Amino acid sequence: MNGGGLVINEPGVRGSSGGEATRAAAFARLADRHLARAYGLASLLLGSELEAQDAVQDAAVIAWERFAGLREVDRFDAWFDRILVNGCRDRLRRRGRVRMIDLDGAPEPPAADGMGEVAEREALRSALARLSLDQRTIVVLRYYGDMSLEEIADRTGQRLGTVKSRLHYGLEALRAAYDAAARLPGEGSR
Amino acid sequence: MTDTIDPRFERDLRRVLADAAPADAPAALRFFATDVVHRPVRRRLPFGWSGRTYAALAGGAAVAVLAVGMGGAIARLPVGLPWDLPAIGALVPTPTLPTSIHGVWINYQVLPADGKHPGLPGINVISTIMLGRLRAMGVAMETASIAGQAPDQVTADIGLVDGSQDQIDAFRRVLGTRGRLDFVALGDTSMSQGDSIDLTVHPSLFSNEAIAAAEIGSDQTGRRTIDFTLSSDGASAFATFSAANVGSYFAIALDGVVISAPLINELIADGRLQISGGEVGGFTLEAAQQLVAVVGSGPLPFPVEEISVVTR
Numbered sequence: 001m002n003g004g005g006l007v008i009n010e011p012g013v014r015g016s017s018g019g020e021a022t023r024a025a026a027f028a029r030l031a032d033r034h035l036a037r038a039y040g041l042a043s044l045l046l047g048s049e050l051e052a053q054d055a056v057q058d059a060a061v062i063a064w065e066r067f068a069g070l071r072e073v074d075r076f077d078a079w080f081d082r083i084l085v086n087g088c089r090d091r092l093r094r095r096g097r098v099r100m101i102d103l104d105g106a107p108e109p110p111a112a113d114g115m116g117e118v119a120e121r122e123a124l125r126s127a128l129a130r131l132s133l134d135q136r137t138i139v140v141l142r143y144y145g146d147m148s149l150e151e152i153a154d155r156t157g158q159r160l161g162t163v164k165s166r167l168h169y170g171l172e173a174l175r176a177a178y179d180a181a182a183r184l185p186g187e188g189s190r
Numbered sequence: 191m192t193d194t195i196d197p198r199f200e201r202d203l204r205r206v207l208a209d210a211a212p213a214d215a216p217a218a219l220r221f222f223a224t225d226v227v228h229r230p231v232r233r234r235l236p237f238g239w240s241g242r243t244y245a246a247l248a249g250g251a252a253v254a255v256l257a258v259g260m261g262g263a264i265a266r267l268p269v270g271l272p273w274d275l276p277a278i279g280a281l282v283p284t285p286t287l288p289t290s291i292h293g294v295w296i297n298y299q300v301l302p303a304d305g306k307h308p309g310l311p312g313i314n315v316i317s318t319i320m321l322g323r324l325r326a327m328g329v330a331m332e333t334a335s336i337a338g339q340a341p342d343q344v345t346a347d348i349g350l351v352d353g354s355q356d357q358i359d360a361f362r363r364v365l366g367t368r369g370r371l372d373f374v375a376l377g378d379t380s381m382s383q384g385d386s387i388d389l390t391v392h393p394s395l396f397s398n399e400a401i402a403a404a405e406i407g408s409d410q411t412g413r414r415t416i417d418f419t420l421s422s423d424g425a426s427a428f429a430t431f432s433a434a435n436v437g438s439y440f441a442i443a444l445d446g447v448v449i450s451a452p453l454i455n456e457l458i459a460d461g462r463l464q465i466s467g468g469e470v471g472g473f474t475l476e477a478a479q480q481l482v483a484v485v486g487s488g489p490l491p492f493p494v495e496e497i498s499v500v501t502r
Contacts, residue, residue: 024227032224039219040211049212053219054335060223094310124206143200144207171195178199 027067030076031060037077038084044140045088055091059084081145082155085137089156092133123181127174135170138163218332229292291353293333294501296362298494300342308492313338315491320346322487323364327479344494356476358499364480366496368445369489372397375431376439381451387443395431395440397489400424402461404485406478409464413472416481418442418463425461433457449481 038059042052062083070079128136137156141147149167153160215223300308300316308316317336324334324346333349346365350357372394374387381387400420407417420428431440432454441451442465450465466472473481 027227028224031226032220035215035220035223036213039215040213044207044211052212053216054337056215056219057222057335060226061229064226121202121206124203125210128206139203140207143204144211174203175196175199178202 023067026073027064030073031063031080034077034080038080041081041140041145042084042088044144045085045137046091051091055084055087058087062087078147078151081147085141085155086157089137120178120181123177124174127177131170131173132166134158135166135173138167139170139174142167222332291350291358291501293347293349294353294358294361294499296346296348296365296499297497298344298346298366299497300344301493301495303492306492308342310338312492313342313344316344316494319369319487319490320344320365323483324348324361326483326486327360327364343497353501358501360476360480362496362499364483366494367484367490368493369484369487370397370445371401371485371489372441372443372446373400373428374441374443375435376441376451378438380439380453381441381448383448383450385448385451387441387446387448389446392441396424396427398485400427401485404482406473406475406482407464408472409466413466414475414478415464415466415472416478418465420461420463422461425459428461428463429457429459444481444484 035056039049039052039056042055042059043049046052046055059080063080066083070076128139131139138152141152141155142149147155149160149163152158152167153163156163158166300313302308317338320336321331321334324336325331329348335347337345337347339345346361348361372387372389373396374389374392374394376392379392400423401418402421402424403419405417405419407415409415435454436456437454439451439453441448442463443449452465472478
């Protein structure tokens with residue numbers, strides 16, 4: 001479908017102001033639409049909104065440089081996330097230590113669904129912060145980023161088997177904390 | 191290894207993550223990320239290349255290099271010069287600049303101090319201080335960033351609108367200066383602005399930690415001044431010192447170079463000091479603004495040395 005003259009994938013169009021302008025407009029539109037999600041992902045991975053801003057900026061610069069190489073525009077979000085995740089991993093490696101995600105700052109959701117559920121979510125928050133960096137990254141990419149295991153393997157450069165294993169152990173640790181909170185006396189049981 | 195995950199657990203996990211993530215990107219980030227399409231594509235200057243080689247390879251695009259020493263040798267720049275003495279002008283000979291300057295990258299080497307290497311914490315502190323100094327110079331934070339690279343380098347990236355050599359040199363002065371201020375008792379020795387001071391001979395009474403504020407002001411004759419307000423500890427120390435030393439000199443030195451060396455006329459009880467510089471009209475506006483910018487954010491924990499300056 002050619003949407004109103006937005007021709008994106010024409011590597012031959014160089015120096016033609018029409019082609020460049022529409023390419024730029026397309027990138028700006030796609031980036032703008034995806035930005036909130038990308039920022040959320042980076043914030044969760046890095047544990048800091050300030051660093052997430054830097055990481056998203058860096059990813060945007062690289063993505064623009066490589067935009068001509070993107071074959072399918074509907075892959076933009078996943079493609080951008082890949083650049084972003086790689087950048088976040090580099091940042092985390094350079095930090096050299098495990099960073100605890102500050103999930104305690106999150107506003108408490110309304111307790112309309114009962115006391116027990118609040119305690120379980122609280123337990124999940126703490127347990128997430130205690131996961132290893134790799135486990136937490138994979139959990140975030142799966143349950144916030146909605147990526148398939150293959151996509152996660154692709155974006156993180158890990159083997160599929162490693163991703164599955166880390167996800168398994170990460171979820172196991174989270175589930176243990178979750179269930180323990182559910183069993184606490186007075187917190188309600190299911 | 192398949193995980194059949196409990197739907198309620200999954201729902202709660204997703205909810206926890208969604209709640210912890212910020213709802214939307216800040217406006218400045220949104221502007222920047224979509225504005226990348228208007229910026230020239232950045233090329234990192236490989237360390238060690240001469241400016242001439244790079245400019246030739248860049249094919250004369252909107253990139254020019256202020257060569258640090260012509261012909262390929264990376265020379266050491268005398269950054270951290272004392273303020274404004276005679277107009278310093280361009281710190282190095284410059285080749286022709288492009289007709290309009292949209293921004294500048296200033297690359298610094300972070301040097302060890304007292305036998306210690308900066309490490310990542312040192313780099314982070316330096317980045318924060320440099321950003322504070324840029325902010326004090328009126329640079330909008332969406333247009334500037336400071337990034338640490340490798341184990342001991344820092345790059346300042348400043349966007350400009352019709353930038354000039356003078357603007358760039360002002361940034362180079364302010365960012366490249368370590369910024370240690372010392373208040374030094376001189377006794378009978380009189381010194382002039384620009385003199386070097388040996389702190390082993392003339393020990394420092396106090397330095398940056400005693401300064402609560404530094405602002406641009408003017409004295410009764412209308413000369414431009416720098417007005418320091420000392421912290422309460424600094425003020426009482428200075429009150430004691432000035433009471434005992436009326437008729438002596440003391441100096442305020444920046445990184446070991448005197449910027450003012452007045453005579454103490456009287457006890458100064460309120461911790462407010464005003465210096466006017468050596469020139470007839472007092473400090474120039476540029477010198478005063480730069481000095482205030484440097485002092486306001488505190489001294490760099492490690493000295494920095496310019497590696498290169500690249501305009502775009």
